[in-house]
Amino acid sequence: EAGVAQSPRYKIIEKRQSVAFWCNPISGHATLYWYQQILGQGPKLLIQFQNNGVVDDSQLPKDRFSAERLKGVDSTLKIQPAKLEDSAVYLCASSLSTIQYFGAGTRLSVL
Amino acid sequence: QKEVEQNSGPLSVPEGAIASLNCTYSDRGSQSFFWYRQYSGKSPELIMSIYSNGDKEDGRFTAQLNKASQYVSLLIRDSQPSDSATYLCAVNPNQAGTALIFGKGTTLSVSS
Numbered sequence: 001e002a003g004v005a006q007s008p009r010y011k012i013i014e015k016r017q018s019v020a021f022w023c024n025p026i027s028g029h030a031t032l033y034w035y036q037q038i039l040g041q042g043p044k045l046l047i048q049f050q051n052n053g054v055v056d057d058s059q060l061p062k063d064r065f066s067a068e069r070l071k072g073v074d075s076t077l078k079i080q081p082a083k084l085e086d087s088a089v090y091l092c093a094s095s096l097s098t099i100q101y102f103g104a105g106t107r108l109s110v111l
Numbered sequence: 112q113k114e115v116e117q118n119s120g121p122l123s124v125p126e127g128a129i130a131s132l133n134c135t136y137s138d139r140g141s142q143s144f145f146w147y148r149q150y151s152g153k154s155p156e157l158i159m160s161i162y163s164n165g166d167k168e169d170g171r172f173t174a175q176l177n178k179a180s181q182y183v184s185l186l187i188r189d190s191q192p193s194d195s196a197t198y199l200c201a202v203n204p205n206q207a208g209t210a211l212i213f214g215k216g217t218t219l220s221v222s223s
Contacts, residue, residue, distance in 0.1 A: 033210055042115070042199050042213030043155065056210060091154060098143050098162075098203060100211060102154040 004103035018080035025094030117214035134200030
């Protein structure tokens with residue numbers, strides 16, 4: 001069974017630029033999550049989708065972050081404009097029930 | 112504010128010893144509890160899940176849950192250098208499909 005796919009693996013941008021991350025969950029997993037993991041911290045939820053609807057985006061900085069999950073499968077997370085404090089690993093996870101499976105993540109460096 | 116607390120470590124143990132990792136959580140209504148292992152530069156990997164009070168064993172790993180004390184622990188027996196990683200405690204506060212709340216992680220170092 002294929003795992004959660006994410007791309008790109010690494011991204012370096014300058015502040016105020018925009019960036020987008022892509023995630024393809026495990027086939028059949030209805031729930032998809034985007035987490036932000038800052039160095040030395042545990043992952044923190046940004047947004048949760050159930051199929052193509054948003055379940056929880058209370059911690060998403062909506063003035064600069066956006067996410068969508070068209071057709072209830074793939075998802076993209078966008079940051080525009082990026083700030084220095086957005087430097088982190090962005091993890092996508094998917095689940096069928098209580099167990100969440102993580103992708104390899106995208107490491108973002110904002111200079 | 113729902114929180115999950117862990118000692119950041121590092122926790123250092125010799126090869127073959129028992130490593131004990133601890134975690135407390137603030138939301139008394141939490142239902143599901145997980146331990147993830149994260150190697151440096153890698154994504155979290157689930158190693159144990161526990162849902163009811165008591166112990167759950169899987170190979171060298173034992174998870175212990177005490178909901179009255181809001182405490183969950185992970186024991187690693189016969190620790191190996193390959194167990195050296197950061198261990199993240201995660202709590203699902205409500206029900207299936209709800210996002211996890213993670214602790215900051217405990218770094219374990221197993222010396223040979």
